[in-house]
Amino acid sequence: MYNWSVQDAIVAFVESMKPNWPAQHDxxxxxLYAFVDMQSHLLTxxxxxxxx
Known part of the structure; x- marks a missing residue:
């Protein structure tokens, strides 16, 4: 019923991304800011x- 190898691969991928979380957040x-700014200009x- 569960594919543990796929789940383990997902967990390994997420764990490998942890050191880059501040850069990903930035x-x-x-x-997001660029998108909102563009929409604001469009609506104006x-x-x-x-x-x-």
């Missing part, structure tokens, strides 16, 4: 008032 936040171009 990348996620910068991409479409005539919606900017949010302070």
């Amino acid at each position: 990348l996620y936040m910068s991409v 171009l479409l005539g919606y008032p900017p949010v302070p």
